[in-house]
Amino acid sequence: MTPKPNNRKTSEKTTAIEIRGLGKVFHTDLGTKVRALQNIDLTVHSGEFLTILGATGCGKSTFLNLIAGLDAPDEGSIRLSDGLQFGENIGYVFQHYTLFPWRTVVKNVGFAQQMRGVSKRARKRKTSELLSRVGLAGFENAYPHELSGGMRQRAAIAQALAMKPKLLLMDEPFGAVDDATRGDLQNMITELWQENDMTIVFVTHNIDEAILLGSRILVLSERPGRIAGEFEIDLSRPRDRMNSEFTDIFMEIRRSLSGQLD
Amino acid sequence: MSKEELKTSKPRNYSKLIRWIAGPVILLIIWQAAAYYYNQPWIFPSVTKVLSQLAHPLRQHYASGSLLSNTLISLLRVVIGFCLAAVVGVTIGIVMGSVSFIRDIIEPVLELLRPLCPIAWLPFAIVVFKLRTLPQLFGIDYSHTIFDQVQLGMIFVIFVGGFFPVLTNTLDGVAGVRRNYLLLAKTLGASPRQIFFHVYLPAAMPMILTGLRQGLGLCWFVIIAAEMMTGGDSGIGYLLMYASDNSAMDIVIAAMLIIGAVGALLAFFMRRVMNTFISWKPKEI
Ligand SMILES: Nc1ncnc2c1ncn2[C@@H]1O[C@H](COP(=O)(O)OP(=O)(O)OP(=O)(O)O)[C@@H](O)[C@H]1O
Ligand SMILES: [Mg+2]
Numbered sequence: 001m002t003p004k005p006n007n008r009k010t011s012e013k014t015t016a017i018e019i020r021g022l023g024k025v026f027h028t029d030l031g032t033k034v035r036a037l038q039n040i041d042l043t044v045h046s047g048e049f050l051t052i053l054g055a056t057g058c059g060k061s062t063f064l065n066l067i068a069g070l071d072a073p074d075e076g077s078i079r080l081s082d083g084l085q086f087g088e089n090i091g092y093v094f095q096h097y098t099l100f101p102w103r104t105v106v107k108n109v110g111f112a113q114q115m116r117g118v119s120k121r122a123r124k125r126k127t128s129e130l131l132s133r134v135g136l137a138g139f140e141n142a143y144p145h146e147l148s149g150g151m152r153q154r155a156a157i158a159q160a161l162a163m164k165p166k167l168l169l170m171d172e173p174f175g176a177v178d179d180a181t182r183g184d185l186q187n188m189i190t191e192l193w194q195e196n197d198m199t200i201v202f203v204t205h206n207i208d209e210a211i212l213l214g215s216r217i218l219v220l221s222e223r224p225g226r227i228a229g230e231f232e233i234d235l236s237r238p239r240d241r242m243n244s245e246f247t248d249i250f251m252e253i254r255r256s257l258s259g260q261l262d
Numbered sequence: 263m264s265k266e267e268l269k270t271s272k273p274r275n276y277s278k279l280i281r282w283i284a285g286p287v288i289l290l291i292i293w294q295a296a297a298y299y300y301n302q303p304w305i306f307p308s309v310t311k312v313l314s315q316l317a318h319p320l321r322q323h324y325a326s327g328s329l330l331s332n333t334l335i336s337l338l339r340v341v342i343g344f345c346l347a348a349v350v351g352v353t354i355g356i357v358m359g360s361v362s363f364i365r366d367i368i369e370p371v372l373e374l375l376r377p378l379c380p381i382a383w384l385p386f387a388i389v390v391f392k393l394r395t396l397p398q399l400f401g402i403d404y405s406h407t408i409f410d411q412v413q414l415g416m417i418f419v420i421f422v423g424g425f426f427p428v429l430t431n432t433l434d435g436v437a438g439v440r441r442n443y444l445l446l447a448k449t450l451g452a453s454p455r456q457i458f459f460h461v462y463l464p465a466a467m468p469m470i471l472t473g474l475r476q477g478l479g480l481c482w483f484v485i486i487a488a489e490m491m492t493g494g495d496s497g498i499g500y501l502l503m504y505a506s507d508n509s510a511m512d513i514v515i516a517a518m519l520i521i522g523a524v525g526a527l528l529a530f531f532m533r534r535v536m537n538t539f540i541s542w543k544p545k546e547i
Binding site for chain 1: 440442443445446447448449450451452453456460461464465467541542
């Protein structure tokens with residue numbers, strides 16, 4: 001792996017997503033209102049790895065759903081750059097139910113291409129390439145319930161990558177795996193980001209993970225989610241948790257959150 | 263499975279087999295003894311007399327055909343009516359389950375018709391379809407095959423019997439499809455048509471198959487009852503009724519045993535189909 005600059009295209013930052021005054025209010029069945037997001041202004045740059053850090057229930061999933069267009073904002077606007085199109089080149093690794101349980105791994109990964117009418121042979125070539133890239137070679141014909149949590153996330157990432165996303169949304173993708181697996185997956189996603197020309201918006205509630213992965217960190221406040229802080233991370237990759245700069249940033253974020261995260 | 267388990271599983275299966283057989287054998291012995299004691303074969307035939315009927319399934323009984331031919335006629339009627347119910351029930355179920363507007367329109371009508379016993383449709387069906395048969399539907403008056411015994415009225419009643427379980431289960435299956443899977447499919451670029459075939463259909467498949475199993479079982483109930491009604495002229499239910507009118511209790515009981523066995527076979531067959539179709543675990547993930 002040739003080390004690449006941390007923030008690509010920093011010189012000519014082009015805008016991928018422009019978010020202005022974004023707000024979202026949910027109406028519950030009981031008639032009460034839940035304000036999930038409030039007054040969010042954010043510009044996501046093409047090619048950056050943005051991590052969003054926030055306590056549980058602060059509206060992180062809601063935020064990603066709004067960007068993906070799966071939900072409509074109540075206030076403000078989201079503007080995607082011209083090249084970005086939902087269903088075309090926006091990948092989304094969901095927080096839950098990331099794979100179709102009735103499809104084998106290879107058929108899950110080939111789903112996007114199958115929907116586009118790509119021939120079986122071309123599909124097979126592409127999926128086996130992706131599967132070996134994410135370390136799932138040999139598990140082509142396994143069903144999701146036969147995989148470990150970490151392997152499922154690998155498959156889900158391959159499924160999203162199969163559509164050649166320009167923008168990849170990831171919602172706490174490594175939340176439910178053990179530490180060692182988590183480390184492997186973090187390395188993998190960093191490499192994939194470096195290899196491919198894509199913007200990643202990655203949601204987590206883990207400070208360490210946010211620093212390890214992000215070229216920029218956005219901290220959301222507790223509900224209603226507002227932008228509580230923003231950190232540019234200029235550490236070179238691969239990053240070292242024991243590095244004093246790393247721990248300094250960690251402490252700084254920790255302080256800014258003070259008690260928001262568990 | 264480890265070698266250890268393989269070794270011990272065999273004898274356990276043998277003892278299970280013996281226990282399984284024990285019940286029926288005891289029943290047969292009591293039956294045979296009772297028949298011998300009462301000695302009134304026109305009311306209570308012996309095991310041996312019934313078995314001898316079962317041993318000659320091709321024997322013609324009066325003008326009504328043999329045990330085998332009538333069983334095949336009933337089965338053919340059920341298969342045709344059931345297939346119709348399956349196709350229509352699954353299609354309407356998926357459309358209703360995924361489009362709430364259509365569901366709101368159709369559901370009240372269905373709820374009104376559902377409690378109606380399928381057999382209650384028979385007089386209506388016979389009036390509407392007269393005694394038209396399947397070949398006549400295609401302009402062939404008399405095909406000289408078993409299909410001449412497949413009356414449209416019978417098919418209709420079986421259809422009604424199978425339709426509701428298939429529909430209800432499909433509907434529940436489709437309504438229970440997690441929204442997340444629909445979102446995932448949309449994200450990956452699936453069109454509404456593709457979502458129908460690649461999400462709704464497979465996700466609801468376990469419930470659909472449950473509905474088909476229930477539906478087929480009910481169809482087999484319905485055909486026997488329908489054939490026993492006045493106006494029938496063939497089928498195992500008809501032969502059962504006819505033999506009873508002629509005090510041939512050995513044929514009556516032989517027919518009953520066949521009806522039970524065929525029903526069990528159909529259930530077994532459907533369970534096998536289910537297991538081969540659903541290799542994933544619906545409740546997980
Ligand atoms: N469809 C909905 N209807 C009503 N309330 C909702 C809905 N979706 C989310 N909410 C509420 O909005 C708030 C934010 O939810 P969201 O799922 O975005 O949080 P999150 O940050 O992703 O949390 P977690 O870390 O637990 O995944 C929560 O209080 C939640 O109860
Ligand atoms: Mg969430």
